[in-house]
Amino acid sequence: EAQVTQNPRYLITVTGKKLTVTCSQNMNHEYMSWYRQDPGLGLRQIYYSMNVEVTDKGDVPEGYKVSRKEKRNFPLILESPSPNQTSLYFCASSWGRHRTQYFGPGTRLTVL
Amino acid sequence: EDKVVQSPLSLVVHEGDTVTLNCSYEVTNFRSLLWYKQEKKAPTFLFMLTSSGIEKKSGRLSSILDKKELFSILNITATQTGDSAVYLCALSGCQYGNKLVFGAGTILRVKS
Numbered sequence: 650e651a652q653v654t655q656n657p658r659y660l661i662t663v664t665g666k667k668l669t670v671t672c673s674q675n676m677n678h679e680y681m682s683w684y685r686q687d688p689g690l691g692l693r694q695i696y697y698s699m700n701v702e703v704t705d706k707g708d709v710p711e712g713y714k715v716s717r718k719e720k721r722n723f724p725l726i727l728e729s730p731s732p733n734q735t736s737l738y739f740c741a742s743s744w745g746r747h748r749t750q751y752f753g754p755g756t757r758l759t760v761l
Numbered sequence: 762e763d764k765v766v767q768s769p770l771s772l773v774v775h776e777g778d779t780v781t782l783n784c785s786y787e788v789t790n791f792r793s794l795l796w797y798k799q800e801k802k803a804p805t806f807l808f809m810l811t812s813s814g815i816e817k818k819s820g821r822l823s824s825i826l827d828k829k830e831l832f833s834i835l836n837i838t839a840t841q842t843g844d845s846a847v848y849l850c851a852l853s854g855c856q857y858g859n860k861l862v863f864g865a866g867t868i869l870r871v872k873s
Contacts, residue, residue, distance in 0.1 A: 682861065684863075689865060690865060691849060691864055691866050692804070692851070693863070694861055694863075697860065707860055739804070749795065749806045749809055750795070750797075750806070750851075750861065751806075752803035752804050752805075754802060755802065755803055
């Protein structure tokens with residue numbers, strides 16, 4: 650089954666404790682992206698990747714890191730999480746940047 | 762700076778009503794405009810529009826793009842309670858580089 654998976658689905662953590670949210674797709678998509686969704690602000694792009702070893706900042710990259718060592722995986726790293734990073738996070742992938750995005754199920758992160 | 766503006770922010774209708782959701786944008790050079798439906802989970806794809814004036818239809822939903830007036834509409838006829846969701850529009854294209862930019866969404870609630 651073609652899908653985008655994210656783990657964990659829910660995470661509660663404390664300020665400053667490094668965490669990683671994994672994202673994996675099995676559709677051989679080149680373009681992968683991370684978004685955060687906050688009430689009234691819609692989806693905002695954090696980082697995206699055009700292909701392996703090619704990543705770039707979206708609109709809200711501060712406080713986040715990503716890597717793309719393999720085509721299928723695109724982890725999101727929070728080196729020192731802060732409460733303002735409490736949000737709902739979505740990973741998405743597509744054949745290209747202008748194509749339909751397939752979204753993962755979301756990760757609800759709470760930073761205390 | 763709002764690049765993609767959706768209206769209304771929220772609306773409540775009764776089953777059987779027809780609704781029109783709006784997405785306006787400020788740029789003139791982009792590749793595609795996409796509509797997504799988001800229930801209490803990840804966004805799911807509805808339409809991708811690239812050409813002005815060509816309506817796309819899927820059952821009771823239809824959408825059209827007006828590149829001259831810089832907006833798109835999403836129509837839902839004979840609404841059902843299952844249409845209750847957040848509807849998101851997004852732009853991708855040259856002016857935004859490789860980013861995707863989403864609007865804040867329209868919350869639709871259909872009452873029985």
